[in-house]
Amino acid sequence: MAKGIFKRWNIYWIHYAGLDGRIIRESSGSTKFKDAEALLIKKRQSIKEGKQPEIKHIANHTFNEIAE
Incomplete structure (x- = not known):
């Protein structure tokens, strides 16, 4: 499997380093x-x-916002 790609259940996720060096993970x-x-x-x-x-x-959202 390619570096930076992993599978969680049936969905593939990616991770990479952003401009500031932080690791970003997203589906x-x-x-x-x-x-x-x-x-x-x-x-x-x-x-x-x-x-x-x-x-x-x-x-x-707060509970009150949703309840309105």
Whole structure:
């Protein structure tokens, strides 16, 4: 298996170092190895170009916000 790609259940995950050196782990969202490999190449290429890859953030909501 390629370095930077691992499988968790049926989904492939990728991990790579960001511009600041932190390790970023994210789901490829795919069950196909080739899709995960393509995503990893895309992320690494954007880092080489000096662009920080877009990281999906999940919004945190309080219980009161959801209850309204």
